[in-house]
Each structure stands twice: as C-alpha cells, then as structure tokens.
Amino acid sequence: MDEEYLEAVLDVVAAIPAGRVMTYGTIAEDLRDALGRGGPRQVGTVLSRAGSGVPWWRVVNASGLPPAFKREEALAVLRTEGCPLSPDGARVRLGDALWWPGDD
DNA sequence: ACATTGACTAATT
C-alpha cells in the first residue's frame, strides 16, 4: 500500500462532517473509482494503522456498527457530535447519518 | 512465492 492510497483515505475520512458517518464500503468504492484499486478491508487496514489525528469513529461498517475494539467509546463520541443513533443507542442510523462527498 | 489474517460485505439460513 503506497502513500497515495493512504493519503486518499485520510483525506476522505477527514472530510466527513461531525454527526455524519461513512461506511468502509462506500469509501472503498470512491477510492476504487479514483485510484482503480482497494477494497473495504484496505480502508480498515489503513485506519487501523493511521493512529491518532484521524476521526476514525466517523467510519462504520455496513451494519452501522463502529470498530469492535472501541465501539462503546466511538458511539459515545458520535452521540456527543449529535450523530443519529438507533433507539437502543448501540448502532448508527445509516439511513439518516450516512454521508458522502458533496452531500451536505 | 505461499499461507494466513483482517477496524469488510452481501447473501443465506
């Protein structure tokens, strides 16, 4: 994985507004469209290595569930940011929170 | 070069 891809991922993630989220799959699609390679798992790998400075909690899987390690913490932050959560507060309401570049 | 693994997804049970 070269820097170009890494940069592209971080760029997209950084562009997600507070209170909205994107799925790994959607990001992967955009990047595949732009760079011609990559998949959902690659996005996950990049974020896992990206470390601090990246709002990784605004990226969720297709079920609206944040990464397993810190899902509780992630959900807490999302709630703070006003992100629409499902009634049980355990997952993101993708129907309302899902965002992609230009959606605003 | 081969096998295993992973912050995924979609279809099936």
Add this chain to the structure above:
DNA sequence: TAATTAGCCAATG
C-alpha cells in the same frame, strides 16, 4: 433479528 458462509483485496510473515 441474528448467526453462518463465501467472496473479497492487500498486508504480513
């Protein structure tokens, strides 16, 4: 609604 299965692309050892 939740668990299982098979496909996926690249990184890692």
